[in-house]
Amino acid sequence: MHGEDTHSVEFSTLNERVEQLISTRKIRRKSEAPIYLLLKHRFYAEEDAIAESYTDGGNDCGIDAIYIERNREQPLIHILQSKFHESTRKSRAHFKAASLEKIDRFFEIVKDRTCKLSKIANAALEQKIIEIRELTEADFPEFKVWLLSNGTPCVDHEIAPLRDRILRQKIQVEEFHLHEFIEFCINRRGIRTDHTFSARETGILEYGPSELQSLVGFISARELYGLIKDSANDQKIDYSLFDMNVRGFLGLDNNINKEIYKSALSNNNIHFSSFNNGITIIGSSIKVMRMSDQPKIGIKNISIVNGAQTCSAIFDAMKEDYPDFTKFDRLSVLFRLFATEDRDLIDKISLSTNSQNRVNPRDLKANDKTQVDLEQKLLKHGIRYIRKRGDLGQSTGDLIPLDAMRAGQIILSYVHLEPASAKRDSDNIFADNYGKIFHNVDIERLVEASRLFDLIDYQRDVIADNLRIRGAYRTENTFVTYGAFHILAVCSILKERNREIDDNVVIEKAIEIIGRVLAKNRHPAYYSFFRNPEMSRAILNEAWQPDLFD
DSSP states (O other): OHHHHHHHHHHHHHHHHHHHHTTTTSSSSSSGHHHHHHHHHHHHOOOOHHHHHOSSTOTTTTTOEEEEEOSSSOEEEEEEEEOSSSHHHHHBOOGGGGGHHHHHHHHHHHTTTSSSSSHOHHHHHHHHHHHHHHHHHOOOOEEEEEEEEBHHHHOOOOOOOHHHHHHHOOOEEEEEEHHHHIIIIISSSSSSEEEEEEEEEEEEEESSSSSSSEEEEEEEHHHHHHHHEEETTEEEEGGGGGGOOOOOOOSSHHHHHHHHHHHHSSGGGGGGGSSSOOOOEEEEEEEEEEEESSOOEEEEEEEEEOHHHHOOOHHHHHHHHTOOOOOGTTTTTEEEEEOOOOHHHHHHHHHOSSSSSSHHHHHHHOHHHHHHHHHHHTTTTTEEOOOOOOGOOOOTTEEEEEHHHHHHHHHHHTTTTOOHHHHGGGGGGGTTHHHHTTTTOOHHHHHHHHHHHHHHHHHHHHHHHHHHHHOOOOOGGGGGTTTTHHHHHHHHHHHHOOSSSSSHHHHHHHHHHHHHHHTTTTTHHHHHHTHHHHHHHHHHHHTTTTTOOO
């Protein structure tokens, strides 16, 4: 497939994925799809964080979403402008670079502490501006602007002067459009199933034959570039080569990547392998031919499970001199190569060799007996329990989808009355808190809590829609977007006090209670409020007050 035909096929493929996201209630409308897919696949953002990121609507200053990465040495604030095209014809139009001009107005508002935010920004954007102001007071955050669409990139000569102007403010601009969404978020495996490269003349160490055939050696920068480049574009990485656990670490978005990049470009890059841990590769089978001084290696179904940062940084450094790679002739990278199709073994290899990238503990628990048993029990209640991250967004038919991470957050909130932990410590749900949450789960109570949370989620959607259509002044309880788990925890207390209370009534009462606590605390920033354990205790104490059912 080439030219326009490729564009049409990619547009159709992405649209199918978007329809799945709508049918499984991951997004409310198609216009949210680019934002959802980028945050889910690029940053592994949880559903709750994605819901909090949307700012699209009246008085949005041209900003459709804001996502803040806080688990970094310096926080990184991502400002998203997004466009979703309904037809293939419209998607062929270039993204309008002029939209970047709205960014200046946004930063003026962020800097001006005297302006009344409620008059110039919608409620969702107002909360994000408050968050950003708090961050700039406490830290030195970096900023990146993303231009997203299911269409075509900006015209180079139109975006170049705007990008340069924004870059002078030390704000990066990155585009992410139809082809990137297909390669980064949709494709699991590239077109090529067979890959070959030559190791350095120093040779390789081979272990086997055994249950796990393995090789260790060095690969030159030139060979590495050829291995990971996109077959359709020599200056793009083939994202499908990277295991889903590490794809999110491609790009020069953090200090580790920047240091690797500088090391690759240095005049002493001959020493690169002495300061870098190398890469770990897995294939379903491998072959070795030693008929030259540089052993030739063939791999079927390659997956790079560790070293995405190394690959990405070297690739970006070499692109600077494309196609003359002379500067990198002496650069070598250590590689470890394993042949196996055992998923559990792959997970263990990824975890044990991984020092640069986060391996999500959820993936290692997906096949745990506790998770499998929970899936079977929930199926009897008409619920499709989604154990694996890769299954998110897939059709569940008539079954109600329940993601494993969301289930853990629901149990923490409804059973253990720890809503702040559900928001703040979600990384520990499949780690330190795993036994506490998932062992001996009361299925009936989980089903009840899940039903209530779906109703709360619906309320959140209604409020978000009202904000877009009617504006902040005519929309009540805008905090629900941030406080869903706290509402659920209060519902648990109220249900314990009165088992006969109607689901919708109990949710209304829970929202009233949280509204009172917010008012007592003079309506602080929602992000901080709902992650503060002290505020959570205040909310739960309010729920136990004796006059609630009078």
